[in-house]
Amino acid sequence: MSHDPGQATASATRRDFMGGLLRLAGAVACGPASLPAFAAAPGRQRGNAVVDVRAHGAKGDGIHDDTASFQAAINALPQTGGTVSVPAGAYLIDPLRSVKLRSRMHLSLASGARLLAKANAAARAYVLLAQQVEDVEISGGRIIGERDSHLAASGEWGHGIRIRGCSRVTVRDIHVSRCWGDGISAGGIVFRTRASQPGIDYVFENVVCTGNRRQGLTIGSSRRVRIRNCTFADTGGTPPGAGIDVEPDTGVASDIVIEDCLLRGNRGPGISIYKRAAGITVRRCTIDRNRGDGILAVNAVDCVFAGNIIRGNGLKGISLKAGSRDVRITGNRFEGNGRGRSGKDQVRVAGDSRAIRIETDNIFE
Secondary structure, eight states: OOOOTTHHHHHHHHHHHHHHHHHHHHHGGGOGGGOOOOOSOOOOOOOSEEEEGGGGTOOOEEEEEOHHHHHHHHHTSOTTOEEEEEOSEEEEEOTTTOEEOOSSEEEEEOTTEEEEEOOOOOSEEEEEEEESOEEEEEESSEEEOOGGGOSOSOOSEEEEEEEESOEEEEEESOEEEOOSSEEEEEEOBOOSSSOOBOEEEEEEESOEEESOSSEEEEEOSEEEEEEESOEEEOOOSSTTOEEEEEOOSSSOEEEEEEESOEEESOSSOSEEEEEEEEEEEEESOEEESOSSOSEEEEEEEEEEEESOEEESOSSOSEEEETTOEEEEEESOEEESHHHHOOGGGGEEEOTTOEEEEEOTTOEEO
16 A cells, blocks of 8 residues: 555545544434535545656547557556646547556546547447546546447447446546446446455546436445536436436445436436435435436435425436335425426335335425
């Protein structure tokens, strides 16, 4: 493990962050108005080295393939890690090879930096790939997928950012659009001969994902995920078409907070919580004009939906199905969900769901 000078500060920040989460757990029962705001994203450990992708041959002209130059810059970081700087420009990246991130690094894109996915026919390809690494940060700029130039009709895993089996990853202040699959997909990793490895401690802050084909953001097998001040809009082209889809392929997804986000105009639900998911909080979000449910929860356990504006969604405002249990719905405003319906009919609770609390402080218009 690195022993760089910033390690003590980062550890202290992490302790403060986790302490805030423990305080939150005690506050949930008191109602949405009393829930404290989360602190800023925790610091990630890395060294002080800075490497510029241009120094390793990146052109940034939107014509030359810059994948190898990005990888060379990342590989040039010392063992203690550091920052890879991406100045303004249009960088063509081959998703078949991916830019593979390493531990203890920050990929820092200038506001005018754009990563352009090279057209391909693959069912599965990623612009940025973080796999079994730790203490990673991605920030700034844009990733533009190749949905409009994809060379085949099959597959749904052409993602802008893929995060697999990592620990302590932050993605912030970035715009991801027009991907063949998800804008961002984050979860665990499955092994053939040993237990799967979940993702641990993922933070998404001030992220915008628009016009992606499958999901804006997928959260797979993972623990301790924070999604805040993000926008997931206009997703659609292949199901589920959700703004955010919490859906672990294996294991569970637990301890997830989605707060102060906008989920708008997605072809599926605004937020989907689909099986093997527990401990999900959705609060202070605006969830509107999605073609499916505002929030769809299938076999969801121990969830809180608090203080949200849920309006104009094509199906229900909130739909609880397939044995969902221990769900609290409090302080939300429902308006015109289910093709303009009003009243409590905007919430559906299936007969096999249990321990569902719909508080009197919800507003139905």
